[in-house]
Structure formats: structure tokens, C-alpha cells
Amino acid sequence: MDHCSTCVVRNRAICSALEMDEISLLGKMGRHHKLVAGQTLIWEGEDSLLVANVIDGILKLSTSLSDGREQIVGVVYPSDFIGRPFGTRTQHNVTALTDAHVCTFSSSDFDRFAQSHPELEHKLLERTLAELDRTRRWLLLLGRMTASEKLAHFLLDMSQRLVRPDCANDGPVDGFDLPFGRQQIADILGLTIETVSRRLNDFKVQGLIAVPSRRRIEILDRDGLEGIAEAA
């Protein structure tokens, strides 16, 4: 049967570049996988490397040093594409932060299909360019910002992305639940868990935010936060 016709992200994922009959062709090569929160996606499939579309849930991409230091290098939402087509293997781990559904393809199948479907490649190119822009802005954050600036940026960024359960973007919202624990926030911002905790507390004391529960954030003074985040 055809998963694609009922796929909730088919209009936003790269598949949206394709006509209906092409989609179902691609669909035949794809496999649906369920991941529980914390589970790591294994890139070797039964007989080959994989790439995937995220259908539902939030996942992190991370790399680490031999002594355990970890850096999160990407956060992935529904409709995003993950993995490394064309040759190389991904150099980072992919771990589900929430329960998640992904639609996987063997790299080689996908590569072949993509090469013969320019619209698909074009969509993938646009996404990759956007992701590169985002990642480069992140370099500025990691290289040149203080802990408070990093956190303010992070909270503002999250308020724009985590609006609805399906992560569709509807403009910023002032209250939201983070899909991250403190350690993960630290791994995103290049800080320690203690520094995250302290600066978050500063914001609370300054009346900029409220933290009614571990993962809940409420922005009380957006302008104030933006002041700390600093104009780029």
C-alpha cells in the first residue's frame, strides 16, 4: 500500500517537488521507522547506507570528542531531510529527542532516483543552502557570544520554531515546551549545564522569562531578551 498518500509532511518535505505518480515510485523504496525518545538512528540499513525524511518528532545531530565532550550540530524537525546522499557517510549521530517517525531510503536507491528527478534535487539543494546559512549563523553564536547572549538567542529561536506540535511555523509564541533537557541546551550552545542553569536563573530574576516547569519556557519580556541577544 501507499504510505505517501496519507503522509502528513508530503506537502512540506522534499517529496513535494514530485508529481503524484513519481511520489508513489519513491514511496515504494521508502520504509517507515518508529523511534522512541533517546533512540539513535543507525545509518547502516540491512544492506546499505541510509538517508531519511522526518515525518514526526524532533531529532538532534551531534558529534563528540573521544573524551565525551559533545556538540549538537543540528536539530531536525518534521519534513526535514537527514543523512548524506552522494558518496560520503554522515559524520554525526542522529538521536531522537522525542518519539519520532522517519521514512528511510537506501542511499544508493535515493541517489539514483534523485539524479533522474531534477525537481527533487533542486528542492534538496534549496534546503541544504538554507541549512548551511543557519549553521553559519550558529558559528557566530558559538565563536563570539557570551553565555547570556547565546541563551537569549536560543530562547528566541525556539519561540519561533516550537509553535505547534507539528512544528509548522506560525510566527513566534511566548510560551512553549522545549524538547531539550539542560544538558542538551548546553550541548547546543557550547556551555555547561551549570552555566545554562545560572544564566537562565538570571533571566528569571530579571523578569524576562518564567520557567513554570522543567521544560516549559514563558517569555515575559521579549524586547528585553532581544536586547541581550544583540543585533547581528
Next chain:
Amino acid sequence: MDHCSTCVVRNRAICSALEMDEISLLGKMGRHHKLVAGQTLIWEGEDSLLVANVIDGILKLSTSLSDGREQIVGVVYPSDFIGRPFGTRTQHNVTALTDAHVCTFSSSDFDRFAQSHPELEHKLLERTLAELDRTRRWLLLLGRMTASEKLAHFLLDMSQRLVRPDCANDGPVDGFDLPFGRQQIADILGLTIETVSRRLNDFKVQGLIAVPSRRRIEILDRDGLEGIAEAA
């Protein structure tokens, strides 16, 4: 006349995806520009936004904060592509570190041409994916490494890229001239000029490197440097 037939990077730049007659079509839309070291590339052309191929020289991509803090987010070598096709404007400045030649195209011309030449888009996609990988590894460096680790990585990285004047990759070499001053090294690694100077001096004292002149580096103990750089 046709620049492309004599272009030194035509076999390595994205143009290499095209047949000879297609190249000269693209070539007709391109303009040759000469940049002197220090000059910033202006993205607004006479009537539109630009993208470009680097023919010769080394350029930096950088972003900065309102108070002057700067982060270099990319270093670009001959045959590399720069600029942001498809929609958005580049969010960073491009500055020549050495005298340089670039071949510019109006964004809209390029976009239209690319859309009708899948092989070109494919090449661009592969490059963008590779650049994204590189940038993500850089996140780990900025977020989680100490000053010494950053510098060791940087030097090893440079020794693999700066082999020959044309930057063709021929394997690592132990002596090379950096195209960067200390401030630029600092802006790449998210450090201050003073810290760069001090840690570089440590390496000198430890007999890992020699610095016979301002921009010259000689690696004396590659294994030692790799030990500091740490396994990923």
C-alpha cells in the same frame, strides 16, 4: 571572446558539469572581476544580486555583531562557488584575503540557467553538502575545544589545503604560508589575537612548530600536533 576556454579552474569548478557548448553559454553571462587583497565583494551588481566562482585567490566569509566582534564563517579557495542562489541574499560579507579573480553572474541569470541544467545543480548540491559537513565539524571546534586544540586543528587543516599556490590538494605539507594574519586566525577560531599568539608560542617552545616569519608555519612534529588536536 570566450573566457571559459582558458579558465584555469574550469575542470574543478561547478562548470565542469557542463558540456563545452553549455559552458560558453554560461560564460556569456559571467563577468570577470579582479579584487585586491582586503577588498570586499559587493553583492549588488549593476542591476541585481550576484553569485560567483572563485578563479584565483583566497577569500573569507564573515559575519559580525554590532559591537565589532567578528566571526569568519568560511574560507573560500579557487574553484569554489560563493553567493546564495535561489531567493535569499547572502548573510555574510565576502572579503579577499589575497589578490583574487572571481567570475560573477547575476543571481537571476544563474538561477534560471541552473534550473535548466540539472548536472550543474547536482554539482552545486554536492559542494553545498560537503560545505555543510565541514561547517558542522567547525561547530564542534568552536563549541567544545580549548584554544590549543583549536589551533592545532587549524594548523593541521591548513597544512592540507595550502599545499600549492593554486591550492590543488596534493596531500599535507609541513611548511606553508598562511593567507591570514593573527586577527583573522582569531576570527576563525573564536579567540582573541593574544590567545592565538600565546598558544602558538607554546607550540614553538614545545618544538611542535617553527614560525620563521609572520605568516610562515613549519610543522616539526606532526604527531605531537595531532595529539593535541585530539581524535574526533
Next chain:
DNA sequence: CGACAGATTGACGAAAGTCAATTACGGTGG
């Protein structure tokens, strides 16, 4: 209700940043 992981708080240390002074390189002109 209790236990445990996750988060916070505190005291302290270390790494990198800041500010200022000094030195050295590299290019210019005599």
C-alpha cells in the same frame, strides 16, 4: 509515598579576555 534522574546552587579554580606596553617584521625611501 518514596526514589531517582535532572536541575540548581555554592565555593573555588583555571582558561581565556582585556588593557597597556613593548618588540619585531617588512616595506619604503634615502
Next chain:
DNA sequence: CCACCGTAATTGACTTTCGTCAATCTGTCG
């Protein structure tokens, strides 16, 4: 070819921020 100048790099003294280690607290879930 050498002396001089200006920029870039180095060095030193000091401060600040963040990290480390350890103790305590709290929310969540069985």
C-alpha cells in the same frame, strides 16, 4: 644596502567569565 617608520605581533599584569566539583534540591514517575 641600510635606516626608519608604521603596522602587526608579542608579552606582561590583571580581571572576568566560565568550568569543575560537590552538595542539595525538586519534579516526575513508579
